[in-house]
Amino acid sequence: MGGSYMEYRLGNPQNTIDIIKKHQFVFQKKFGQNFLIDTRVLDKIISAAQITGEDMVLEIGPGIGTMTQYLAESARCVAAVEIDENLIPILEETLRGYENIHIINGDILKIDMNQLVGRYNGGRPVKVVANLPYYITTPIIMGLLESGIPVDNITVMVQKEVASRMQAGPGSKDYGALSLAVQYYAKPYLVANVPPNCFLPRPKVGSAVIRLTRYSQPPVKVQDPKLMFQIIRASFNQRRKTLQNGLNNSPELSFSKGQIAGAIERLGLPAAVRGEALDLGQFARLADIFLDK
Numbered sequence: 229m230g231g232s233y234m235e236y237r238l239g240n241p242q243n244t245i246d247i248i249k250k251h252q253f254v255f256q257k258k259f260g261q262n263f264l265i266d267t268r269v270l271d272k273i274i275s276a277a278q279i280t281g282e283d284m285v286l287e288i289g290p291g292i293g294t295m296t297q298y299l300a301e302s303a304r305c306v307a308a309v310e311i312d313e314n315l316i317p318i319l320e321e322t323l324r325g326y327e328n329i330h331i332i333n334g335d336i337l338k339i340d341m342n343q344l345v346g347r348y349n350g351g352r353p354v355k356v357v358a359n360l361p362y363y364i365t366t367p368i369i370m371g372l373l374e375s376g377i378p379v380d381n382i383t384v385m386v387q388k389e390v391a392s393r394m395q396a397g398p399g400s401k402d403y404g405a406l407s408l409a410v411q412y413y414a415k416p417y418l419v420a421n422v423p424p425n426c427f428l429p430r431p432k433v434g435s436a437v438i439r440l441t442r443y444s445q446p447p448v449k450v451q452d453p454k455l456m457f458q459i460i461r462a463s464f465n466q467r468r469k470t471l472q473n474g475l476n477n478s479p480e481l482s483f484s485k486g487q488i489a490g491a492i493e494r495l496g497l498p499a500a501v502r503g504e505a506l507d508l509g510q511f512a513r514l515a516d517i518f519l520d521k
């Protein structure tokens with residue numbers, strides 16, 4: 229194909245196969261490369277992301293540009309960060325004709341996202357959309373939430389199990405440190421479950437699209453969020469142990485047994501309570517109680 233690829237939908241599996249063959253592209257497992265080949269899933273992602281013509285979208289891992297085409301048609305501009313240099317010439321071809329796409333060859337965990345947002349969006353909040361490489365889902369999400377980059381919402385394809393963890397509350401087997409971290413910063417919403425046959429090659433696990441809408445103010449007040457997250461990590465490090473033991477054994481915390489027992493009592497909880505029984509508000513109060521001492 230010579231000219232523009234704007235009418236050439238890569239969500240059509242045959243088109244994806246043709247491009248891969250033409251460029252003799254070899255999938256790299258280490259980069260978590262599973263390309264979307266389902267136009268209905270693409271439509272769902274785009275509509276869930278609530279993109280307007282004013283928006284800058286940051287796409288993590290554009291692959292061969294399947295979703296990038298859709299994003300460029302909805303947004304004012306798209307910055308797409310791709311680690312695999314072998315995909316850059318393919319992207320330059322499949323995204324030819326679009327004038328609002330910036331392709332960046334780099335590692336999303338290493339590039340300066342604040343600088344990117346400053347450069348292409350004047351520092352205003354961006355929308356993040358991605359079919360994530362699963363081997364680094366958690367560092368990517370936590371990086372986006374914790375680093376203070378201005379973000380409106382994050383709409384991502386993740387492993388189904390990870391989507392469950394992001395939404396879980398006390399009493400669920402999926403509840404843990406990731407649930408609490410995500411829910412402190414954002415409101416999660418499950419957009420769709422996506423089976424393996426929507427990708428090329430097929431992943432071994434089921435997937436789900438989840439949207440995280442960032443809060444302007446966290447839903448709970450806590451004086452020292454860093455201390456709260458240290459307590460949360462300590463509570464879930466040893467799941468089957470009591471909260472007391474978890475906090476006592478944490479290398480990150482240095483409270484005495486007496487202080488820990490006293491704090492749990494002040495919270496109005498039984499001495500043998502497990503960390504997994506506490507909700508976000510209770511962890512926030514516990515952190516404030518420790519800070520009081």
Ligand code: SAM
Binds near residue numbers: 264364
């Ligand atoms: N967006 C494409 C799609 O939906 O078909 C590809 C998704 S594929 C699951 C993940 C993509 O992320 C791959 O293109 C992979 O090369 C890229 N990737 C992996 N690690 C990355 C990293 N650290 N930084 C940027 N891109 C990365």
